Amino acid sequence: MWRVPALLLALTSGALSLDKLNMCMDGKHHKVNPGPEGKLYLQCAPWRENACCTANTSTEAHDDASYLYNFNWNHCGAMSPQCKKHFIQDTCFYECSPHLGPWIQPVDQSWRRERILDVPLCNEDCHSWWEDCKNDFTCKTDWHKGWDWSSGTNRCPEGSKCRKWTEVYPTAKSMCEQIWSNSYLYTTHPKTSGRCMQLWFTGSNPNWKVAEYYLNNAGQHQSFALTALLLPAVASFSVMMY
Numbered sequence: 624m625w626r627v628p629a630l631l632l633a634l635t636s637g638a639l640s641l642d643k644l645n646m647c648m649d650g651k652h653h654k655v656n657p658g659p660e661g662k663l664y665l666q667c668a669p670w671r672e673n674a675c676c677t678a679n680t681s682t683e684a685h686d687d688a689s690y691l692y693n694f695n696w697n698h699c700g701a702m703s704p705q706c707k708k709h710f711i712q713d714t715c716f717y718e719c720s721p722h723l724g725p726w727i728q729p730v731d732q733s734w735r736r737e738r739i740l741d742v743p744l745c746n747e748d749c750h751s752w753w754e755d756c757k758n759d760f761t762c763k764t765d766w767h768k769g770w771d772w773s774s775g776t777n778r779c780p781e782g783s784k785c786r787k788w789t790e791v792y793p794t795a796k797s798m799c800e801q802i803w804s805n806s807y808l809y810t811t812h813p814k815t816s817g818r819c820m821q822l823w824f825t826g827s828n829p830n831w832k833v834a835e836y837y838l839n840n841a842g843q844h845q846s847f848a849l850t851a852l853l854l855p856a857v858a859s860f861s862v863m864m865y
């Protein structure tokens with residue numbers, strides 16, 4: 624008598640985790656479901672086997688002020704190429720990754736319905752990003768909000784000043800966490816740990832396993848709560864049957 628509800632429960636929570644492991648967020652340019660995209664461009668190519676971005680999005684991710692977000696990287700003079708490549712990679716990761724499920728949150732914004740929050744970044748990826756941008760300039764800490772968009776692209780708001788990168792972001796941690804309002808979480812985990820998400824990778828996507836790890840571990844209290852919620856119902860059902 625216990626077997627049927629237990630099986631159902633296992634199937635339901637199994638299906639839920641499977642969805643979270645391979646899915647696309649409800650963003651501005653994301654596909655509805657992940658799948659192969661053989662023509663992904665340059666820095667987005669690692670996602671070719673399974674991606675939430677289209678070939679068009681992957682090409683646009685490499686352009687300045689592309690139609691994706693009209694975002695101007697060069698708001699305090701031209702951004703250096705070594706810095707810009709990290710923002711291109713960040714765009715590829717955001718647009719293409721099918722394994723962000725554990726960190727997707729609903730959000731009340733005009734341009735998207737979901738966002739990512741506290742995605743644990745690998746230490747090397749955060750540090751090389753900061754190192755390569757160290758000599759660039761910016762006028763804002765949080766690049767998600769507060770810009771002057773009156774010209775159609777983002778400009779430094781009145782009263783802000785272009786400052787050295789290291790003045791705005793004294794540490795790699797402050798940059799990775801603050802630049803996209805906590806989309807990323809700084810970690811000390813190295814790429815080999817399997818406990819952090821990689822912006823840069825070659826070969827098969829290592830982030831699937833990382834998402835699985837966080838889903839199984841952080842998710843434990845969730846399925847426990849679900850079980851606690853359903854058990855009384857199942858129990859009374861069994862009593863009724865008896």
Ligand SMILES: *[C@@H]1O[C@H](CO)[C@@H](O)[C@H](O)[C@H]1NC(C)=O
Pocket residue numbers: 679680682683690
């Ligand atoms: C991508 O699609 C947009 C909108 O349809 C279009 O304006 C743009 O030219 C396309 N970009 C590429 C690289 O094909």
